[in-house]
Structures are given as structure tokens and as C-alpha cells.
Amino acid sequence: MERKQGEVDHLERPSPLTDKERVMIQDSWAKVYQNCEEVGVAILVRLFVNFPSSKLYFSQFKHIEDTEELEHSSQLRKHAQRVMNALNTLVENIDDSEKVASVLKLVGKAHALKHKVDPVYFKILSGVILEILGEEYPEVVTPEVGAAWTKLLATVCSGLKAVYEEVGWTQQSTSSG
Numbered sequence: 001m002e003r004k005q006g007e008v009d010h011l012e013r014p015s016p017l018t019d020k021e022r023v024m025i026q027d028s029w030a031k032v033y034q035n036c037e038e039v040g041v042a043i044l045v046r047l048f049v050n051f052p053s054s055k056l057y058f059s060q061f062k063h064i065e066d067t068e069e070l071e072h073s074s075q076l077r078k079h080a081q082r083v084m085n086a087l088n089t090l091v092e093n094i095d096d097s098e099k100v101a102s103v104l105k106l107v108g109k110a111h112a113l114k115h116k117v118d119p120v121y122f123k124i125l126s127g128v129i130l131e132i133l134g135e136e137y138p139e140v141v142t143p144e145v146g147a148a149w150t151k152l153l154a155t156v157c158s159g160l161k162a163v164y165e166e167v168g169w170t171q172q173s174t175s176s177g
């Protein structure tokens, strides 16, 4: 059974990142980004395996259940690359709130208006990112570094939610699920 939304509720209402947290995020990301393709694919495969309803937005692999087959999907790999690139831009520009806001606006608008992705999946994805980073980089992602990432991802989710509200997103038939 899928895990539900409440699990990542701690990602709500982020407090601002401190300078120390920004540095921890940038240092840890530098290591992660060396393997961006592998890590990106691992994150998305975990998302789609653990939360199969998230697959339904993707025309080319929505019916694929086999993990290895998912891993090789070109649509999945392309999206993994896009997610990692966007995260890289956010981390690189962590001190530039205008740049961060413009990235979130582009991503939020595309997902709300074009792809019609329920924003809950951004929270779910954030949980998966934290999980994979902790598993793959246990030496780098110490509890303190993980906490900084939690804050960053919470900021991303709340920024995206604000964009969704701005473009008039209304909850679509997910209230019972």
C-alpha cells in the first residue's frame, strides 16, 4: 500500500536557511552531483516503485511495473536529468532568491498547467530525495546535513505550492485517496 501524504507533513512551514546550512547543502550536493545521472534515476525509480500512482502522469511508463524496465525508460531518465538539473540550479543560486523564485515559477507552472501533477507529489518526492541521499551518501549526509536538506526541500515545496495557488490550481478528485 502506498504511504500517504501525512508522512511528509514535517516539510511544511520551513524556516530560512542559515549560512551554515547553505554551505552544508552546497558541499554535500557537490559530491552527489558527481553522480547525477545515477542518483537521479535512483530517486525517480524509488518514487515510482514506492508510490505507483505517481507513474500515471508519464505516458511512456505508466504501465511498467518491472523495476529494471523502469530504470531503462528514456522518459524516466530524461525526467531524472531535468529534476537533477533544476536542483543543481537551485543549489548553485541558493543565495539569489530571485533566481530561486524564477526556477520554482517555471517548474510550478509547467507541472500545474501542462502536466497537471498534484502538488502532493513534490512533497513525496522530497521525502524520497532525502531517503536516497541518506542511503547513498551516509558519510556526507550526516543528520545535520540531512536537516539542512529537509529545510531546503520544504522551501521548494512551499514555493511550488504558492505558484500552484497563483495559477489557480484546485484539488482534483484526490480527496478520497
Ligand code: HEM
Pocket (backbone or CB within 6 Å): 054, 055, 057, 058, 075, 079, 082, 083, 084, 086, 087, 107, 110, 111, 114, 115, 117, 121, 122, 125
Ligand atoms: C523537484 C521536482 C521536479 C522538477 C524540478 C521537475 C522538472 C521537470 C521539467 C524541467 C520538466 C520539463 C518541463 C516542461 O514540460 O515544460 C518536467 C516534465 C514533467 N514532469 Fe517534472 N519535475 C519535478 C517533479 C515531478 C513530479 C513529482 C512529477 C509527477 C509525479 C512530475 C511529472 C512530470 C511530467 C509528467 C512531465 C512531462 C514528461 C514528458 O513530457 O516526458 N515532475 N519536469
